[in-house]
Structures are given as C-alpha cells and as structure tokens.
Amino acid sequence: MVTFVVEYAKSGRSSCKALKRKIEKEEIRIGKLLPNPFSDDDDKPMATWYCLEGFVIANERARKHKVDSVDDLEGFEDLEEDDQELVTQELFEAKTGKKKGSKRKSSSKAEKKKPTKKAKKAKKSASGGGGGLAGKSVCVTGRITGMTRAVAKAEIIKAGGDPKSSVTKNLDILVCGSDSGSKKALGEAYGIEIWDEDAFFEALGKGSSSSGGKKAKPKSKPKKKSKKVVMEEEDDDDEDDTGEWACHLEFVKGTSNKFWRIKIEKKKTTVNYGKNGTPGVTQPKVHSSVAEAKKYANKMIKQKRSKGYEDKVEEDDDAMDEEEEEEEEVDDVKEDDEDEDEDEDEDDEDDQDVNEKGEAIAYLESAGTDKKFWEIRIDGKTTYVRIGKVDVAGDNTTIKEHASKAKADKWVQTQIKSKKKKGWEDA
Numbered sequence: 351m352v353t354f355v356v357e358y359a360k361s362g363r364s365s366c367k368a369l370k371r372k373i374e375k376e377e378i379r380i381g382k383l384l385p386n387p388f389s390d391d392d393d394k395p396m397a398t399w400y401c402l403e404g405f406v407i408a409n410e411r412a413r414k415h416k417v418d419s420v421d422d423l424e425g426f427e428d429l430e431e432d433d434q435e436l437v438t439q440e441l442f443e444a445k446t447g448k449k450k451g452s453k454r455k456s457s458s459k460a461e462k463k464k465p466t467k468k469a470k471k472a473k474k475s476a477s478g479g480g481g482g483l484a485g486k487s488v489c490v491t492g493r494i495t496g497m498t499r500a501v502a503k504a505e506i507i508k509a510g511g512d513p514k515s516s517v518t519k520n521l522d523i524l525v526c527g528s529d530s531g532s533k534k535a536l537g538e539a540y541g542i543e544i545w546d547e548d549a550f551f552e553a554l555g556k557g558s559s560s561s562g563g564k565k566a567k568p569k570s571k572p573k574k575k576s577k578k579v580v581m582e583e584e585d586d587d588d589e590d591d592t593g594e595w596a597c598h599l600e601f602v603k604g605t606s607n608k609f610w611r612i613k614i615e616k617k618k619t620t621v622n623y624g625k626n627g628t629p630g631v632t633q634p635k636v637h638s639s640v641a642e643a644k645k646y647a648n649k650m651i652k653q654k655r656s657k658g659y660e661d662k663v664e665e666d667d668d669a670m671d672e673e674e675e676e677e678e679e680v681d682d683v684k685e686d687d688e689d690e691d692e693d694e695d696e697d698d699e700d701d702q703d704v705n706e707k708g709e710a711i712a713y714l715e716s717a718g719t720d721k722k723f724w725e726i727r728i729d730g731k732t733t734y735v736r737i738g739k740v741d742v743a744g745d746n747t748t749i750k751e752h753a754s755k756a757k758a759d760k761w762v763q764t765q766i767k768s769k770k771k772k773g774w775e776d777a
Contacts, residue, residue, distance in 0.1 A: 352415040353383040353395070355424040356437060368404030369507070376631065377515055378433055380405040380423065382415070402515055403503040406440050417441065430621070430633060431650065432532060440499050483511030483553055487520065491534060492527030494547050505554050517542070525550045532635035535618070539634075597651050599659035600626065609662070610654050612647050619643050621650070708734055712766050714774040715740060723777065724769055731758050735765070 362375045373379045380402065383395040400408055409417055420426050420438050429437065488511045490502045497505070502525075503513040514521060517536045524537040525545045537544055545553070598611040609630065610623040617637050624630025637643040708729030716722045721740040726733065731752045738745030752758035 351385070353424060354417050354422055355381045355383060356429065357381070357425050358429075364399045366401040366404040367398050368400055368408045371401070371404075371512075373399060373401050374514070374516065374518075378402045378429070378437065380417075402437065402440055403500050403513065406500040407504075409441075431646075432633070432635065436499075483509040483523070485510065485512075486522040487512045487514050488523045488525060489514040489517055489521055489533070489537075490525045490527070490550075491517075492530035494525070494527040494550070509554055532633065535634055535636050595622075596647060598662045599651070599654050600662045601657070601659045602626075603658065610659060612650060614643050614647050616640055617643050619647055708732065711762055713777050714766075714769050715777045717773050717775070724774060726762055726765060728758055728762055731755055733758055733762055 357379060359373045359375055359377050359379045362372060364373045364379065365371065366373055366379075378401070380400050382398045382400075384398075386394055386396045405417075417423060420434070420441060423437070426434065426437065483506055488506050490499060490506075490513070494502055506513040511523075517524060517533050517540065519540050521537070521540070521542050523545055524533065524542045525547065526534045526537075527547050534544070595611045595613050598609065600609050601607075607626045608624060609626050610621070613620040613622075617640055619635050619637065621633045621635070622630050635646070637646060708727035711726050711728055713723065713725045715724075723736075723738060723740050723745075725736040727736075728734075731754060733750045733752065734747055735750070736745055736747045750761075752761060
C-alpha cells in the first residue's frame with residue numbers, strides 16, 4: 351500500500367527526486383512511502399522525497415498512486431496554517447491546470463534537445479532583466495499573474511536561478527506577488543532584495559506583466575539597513591524581547607517536549623514554536639486589521655489546545671525563594687530560639703495564631719532522610735505557606751495577599767502542582 355506524508359525536513363540531507371536538488375532543513379517535503387521488501391517491519395517503509403514544487407510536477411505525470419487532495423497527505427494537520435494554504439493552493443492549481451503542466455513538460459524536452467538556445471536565452475534574460483537570476487537564490491510568495499507556483503519555480507531554474515520555498519537570511523531575491531502575507535514582512539526584516547512581479551518577468555526576459563513590455567527596475571537592496579537588522583537579530587536571537595506573549599502552551603507527553611506561543615502586536619502576530627530548551631522557530635504574520643489578528647490568534651490557541659497542548663505552569667517567585675532559602679530560614683529560627691528565650695514564647699504564640707488561620711488545603715513532605723514539610727492555607731484573598739523540618743522545632747510562615755479569592759485559589763493550586771512535580775507527597 352502506498353502512503354503519502356507531508357512534513358518539515360528534519361535535516362538538509364534529503365534530495366528531491368523530481369528536481370534533483372537538496373531539500374533544506376525546515377522546508378516542506380512530501381514523501382511517497384512504499385513497503386520495504388527487505389524488511390518485515392511495517393514501521394520502516396521505503397521513502398522517496400520531493401520538495402513541494404517537485405511533487406506537484408511528479409504528481410501531474412503519475413499514472414497511478416496520485417494525490418488528489420490534501421486529505422490524502424498524512425501529517426497535513428501538523429503544518430502551520432500558512433503552509434497548509436500553500437500546499438492546498440499548489441495541489442489545486444496543478445489539478446485544474448493540467449494543460450499548462452503538459453506544455454511545461456514538452457517545453458522542458460525541447461530545451462534538453464537544444465541546450466545552446468537555452469543558454470543563449472538565459473544570457474539574454476540576464477542582460478535585460480537587471481542582472482538576471484544566474485547564481486541567485488529566489489523565493490516566490492503570493493500570486494503571480496498568469497503563472498502557477500510550480501511554473502514560476504521552473505522558470506527560475508531555466509533562468510539559472512535556485513528556487514527556494516522559505517525565507518532565510520541567505521536568500522538573494524524575494525519575489526512578491528499579490529497577497530504576499532508574512533514572508534514579505536520577514537524578507538523586509540532580513541533586508542533581502544525584494545522584487546515585484548514586473549521586475550520578475552523582466553528578469554525572465556518576458557517583459558512587464560501589466561505595462562505592455564515596459565521595463566521595470568528591481569528594487570535596490572538596502573545594504574546598510576540589512577547590516578543593522580542582522581546585528582539586532584544576533585543580539586536578540588528572536589522576537590521575544592518586544593511585547594508580551596498572549597499565550598504560552600506546552601506539550602509534554604512521552605518523548606515529546608515542545609512549546610508553542612503567540613504574541614499580538616496591533617495587526618501583527620508572531621508565533622514561536624519548537625522543543626523546550628531551544629529558541630525554536632519564529633513566524634511573523636501581518637493581518638488586514640487588529641480584529642483579524644486577534645481572531646487568528648484565538649483560532650490557533652483553540653486548535654493547539656484541542657491537540658493536547660496545555661498552559662505552561664509558571665512557578666511563583668516567592669515560592670522559588672522559599673525553597674532556595676529553606677535551610678537558611680530554619681537555621682535562623684533555631685538560632686533565635688537559643689539566643690532569645692523570651693522572644694521565643696512570643697513568637698510561638700504568634701506562629702500558633704497564624705497557623706490556625708484559614709482553611710488547610712495541603713500538607714506535603716519531601717522524600718529522603720532529611721524530611722521537610724510544606725503546608726498551605728487559604729483565608730479569602732490571603733494565603734499562608736508554612737515550611738520547616740519534620741519533628742524539628744522552628745518553622746516559617748509566609749503570608750501573601752492576592753487581588754481576588756479566585757486568584758488566590760489559582761495560585762494555591764499552582765504551588766501544590768509545582769511541589770508534587772518535584773517529588774513532594776501528601777503526608
């Protein structure tokens with residue numbers, strides 16, 4: 351049985367069978383999985399990998415085992431929303447434009463028979479298109495007039511360029527059609543040379559798409575601005591330093607230990623995701639309005655929670671300070687007991703009054719020979735945390751006032767969950 355799977359490339363070692371080029375790390379790739387005749391293990395099939403544009407071409411030519419829609423692709427739901435739209439668009443255009451695909455195929459054969467003409471055409475395109483595409487890495491985003499994404503990539507290869515499907519710092523040219531989306535914003539942030547579709551057609555030797563053959567100059571690359579942006583990015587690592595994350599979720603189950611968070615800044619949303627302990631991947635997106643940005647954020651949060659992601663548990667600073675200074679606090683209490691007998695009696699009475707206040711919610715003890723206890727009580731908006739050593743005189747109580755009863759209850763449950771996660775158990 352043949353299975354098709356779509357995913358992000360885990361490394362840069364795989365190659366596209368159709369276009370004979372490497373598939374970059376984090377680039378979308380589609381695999382055709384066949385049973386392995388050399389192994390009885392069904393979990394180790396033989397895989398043939400394609401980049402997105404290569405798979406569209408191969409899928410058009412296939413007589414059987416074809417992908418008719420995204421429903422035939424395993425792992426499609428795990429792609430980011432922008433990439434889901436991209437894959438759907440590519441497959442739909444290929445499915446409804448088979449005549450264009452056949453022309454592209456016959457044209458390719460003709461070019462192989464006459465390589466001299468192809469070389470001359472590429473040279474002519476380079477001389478008349480603001481430098482051409484020879485030796486340049488080019489990414490196309492948005493809708494290009496009269497041209498599908500697969501055809502655009504084929505034209506880039508014909509002009510001597512290297513087509514890319516993602517925006518990185520090393521990209522030379524970003525071609526932006528209508529509805530460019532977040533890739534244009536990312537390209538501007540990196541200081542990449544950005545062309546409109548007229549400049550792109552001019553570089554291909556096809557003239558302008560809308561001005562009747564009028565030449566359009568590609569926008570110059572802002573070199574100084576590029577250096578400045580790169581320096582800022584090296585200092586910041588990512589976009590976490592501006593604004594606050596509206597939602598920070600985690601998925602910790604089995605071998606999976608990853609995070610996902612989203613930030614809203616006016617009409618812009620920024621998604622950051624990856625494995626815990628790593629900077630992860632950051633994807634900005636500009637929306638048509640502030641309302642659309644919020645709607646998109648809420649939709650993504652709901653989608654992630656439906657897949658098992660949970661809110662990240664943040665430990666309260668006071669609780670962390672308590673645990674780090676437990677030994678010191680207990681020792682201080684014991685010294686006070688030895689040096690000040692009169693104050694000891696007064697302190698015991700005060701502690702007894704404090705310890706009797708509120709409702710006891712939990713009493714936990716640590717594991718090991720040197721056992722410690724941790725008790726938490728709540729009285730309306732006030733919480734009382736008492737710590738010390740089991741069967742040893744002296745303890746310490748921390749009082750905390752909260753904004754409301756609900757927030758106090760939530761804080762208590764957070765502290766109990768944090769303690770139990772570290773091995774503390776109910777006494």
